[in-house]
Amino acid sequence: MTNAIVAEGLVKRFAETTALDGVDLTVKSGTVFGLLGPNGAGKTTAVRILATLLRPDAGRATVGGYDVERQAHQVRQLIGMTGQYASVDETLAGAENLLLIGRLLGIPRREAKQRGRELLDRFHLADAADRAVKGYSGGMRRRLDLAASLVGQPRLLYLDEPTTGLDPRSRLELWDLIRHLVADGVTVLLTTQYLDEADALADNIAVIDQGRVIETGTPDELKAKIGAQSLAVRPADSAALDTVRNIVGDLTGVEPDVRGLLVTAPVTDHDVLPTAVRRLDDAGITITELSLRSSSLDEVFLSLTGHPAEQTDNGQVTDREVSA
Numbered sequence: 001m002t003n004a005i006v007a008e009g010l011v012k013r014f015a016e017t018t019a020l021d022g023v024d025l026t027v028k029s030g031t032v033f034g035l036l037g038p039n040g041a042g043k044t045t046a047v048r049i050l051a052t053l054l055r056p057d058a059g060r061a062t063v064g065g066y067d068v069e070r071q072a073h074q075v076r077q078l079i080g081m082t083g084q085y086a087s088v089d090e091t092l093a094g095a096e097n098l099l100l101i102g103r104l105l106g107i108p109r110r111e112a113k114q115r116g117r118e119l120l121d122r123f124h125l126a127d128a129a130d131r132a133v134k135g136y137s138g139g140m141r142r143r144l145d146l147a148a149s150l151v152g153q154p155r156l157l158y159l160d161e162p163t164t165g166l167d168p169r170s171r172l173e174l175w176d177l178i179r180h181l182v183a184d185g186v187t188v189l190l191t192t193q194y195l196d197e198a199d200a201l202a203d204n205i206a207v208i209d210q211g212r213v214i215e216t217g218t219p220d221e222l223k224a225k226i227g228a229q230s231l232a233v234r235p236a237d238s239a240a241l242d243t244v245r246n247i248v249g250d251l252t253g254v255e256p257d258v259r260g261l262l263v264t265a266p267v268t269d270h271d272v273l274p275t276a277v278r279r280l281d282d283a284g285i286t287i288t289e290l291s292l293r294s295s296s297l298d299e300v301f302l303s304l305t306g307h308p309a310e311q312t313d314n315g316q317v318t319d320r321e322v323s324a
Contacts, residue, residue, distance in 0.1 A: 004029040006186040009059035021211040028166040035191040042211040043191035043295035080149035081158040090134040119147040139170030144149030195297035232264045
């Protein structure tokens with residue numbers, strides 16, 4: 001399998017802030033590569049360099065075998081890109097948006113119109129083809145955005161947090177569309193801060209935090225590196241939550257993840273369960289759930305970075321700032 005993207009030692013600074021601090025990436029052709037990290041981690045900066053929209057301060061990268069600095073024109077002919085925010089014109093109809101993009105790409109009018117209609121049908125937007133985009137739902141806009149990035153029939157597709165702001169049903173629909181694209185041979189570079197999204201779609205993942213890649217591997221490999229299981233404890237009374245969190249943290253040696261009343265943390269010692277029972281009983285805590293279960297990417301990220309994926313690191317350049 002050939003490499004669609006190779007990045008070596010990418011560095012990018014904005015004033016006193018280092019957005020990328022020596023990033024290495026290798027993306028195999030025909031796969032989904034997930035770039036996973038919180039807002040401000042450097043994901044969008046990396047994508048914009050690989051899309052030839054930013055020049056790195058150090059390091060090099062190739063896309064489809066072409067250097068992103070010296071052969072930017074060739075790179076742009078290979079890629080499509082969908083950002084975090086809809087890039088279509090709200091005053092135009094869906095079909096008009098795709099026709100406009102096709103013409104800007106130099107595609108003859110008749111061919112561009114046919115290509116647009118095919119994409120609208122593929123993305124279940126044919127019934128709304130002649131309606132102004134301002135009347136589209138959020139999910140429809142994201143699908144149109146993705147269709148727009150495919151007008152030029154790119155070999156590589158950059159999806160920068162494509163499901164931001166979507167409802168669960170729209171997210172699942174977009175995931176299915178991404179899977180179909182990969183089945184057709186498209187290589188996808190997906191940035192996301194949603195761990196379930198990376199787990200569901202990515203063949204390989206790079207965890208990026210504070211401008212550095214801190215771990216790489218398949219979802220299963222990343223889970224295995226921190227232990228195959230997690231301790232999960234749910235107290236009956238919310239007043240006991242802090243005590244449960246302290247006990248779980250003490251037993252596992254990491255800061256637990258807390259979602260509602262559920263406290264979880266990765267474990268490597270499978271004998272932790274009876275110890276947890278004793279500690280909780282000694283503290284007089286009534287629980288409604290106590291179990292060892294398979295680790296999720298949430299626990300992986302927490303173990304690797306020391307903070308949840310949703311947290312934004314102070315001092316880091318945010319996606320909105322990079323895009324501005």
